[in-house]
Amino acid sequence: MTKSFHARIADDGRVIIPAPLRKQLGLHPGDTVVLEQDGNALRISGYAHVIKEVQAAFAPYHVPGRSEVDELIAERRAEAFREEAEITALRARHGTDSDA
Structure with a gap:
């Protein structure tokens, strides 16, 4: 299920991820995130989530x-x-x- 949140881009390019979304995704101050561009869309993923995706992709070869x-x-x-x-x-x- 896709949920929509709204955020603004500050003059210095910063975007604040809304607190409910950070909590739901388990993101904390100082965490690293991965930004992926898909056409005109931007996907933000927690680094730990991306690592798990990569591990799952390579699991069949282990x-x-x-x-x-x-x-x-x-x-x-x-x-x-x-x-x-x-x-x-x-x-x-x-x-x-x-x-x-």
Whole structure:
């Protein structure tokens, strides 16, 4: 159900979100909001709500018991190890110090 509220834009561009709407949406002073333009419409969403939407969108791709973060860290460590091995091999071939 769509509800309409009215607000004015101040000279400095500020818009006050009416208190009943802030309360209903769980918005508090200092909260971050996301502004989305859709044609001539402006949508204001609480940051926490947007995070939940993104998490829900990616939920079908999550494999239980698997940590994508841990996998990324492992990949980066393996890549760093390979690069260090290549550098060591190049230094050995060219007779340079390994500490230089």
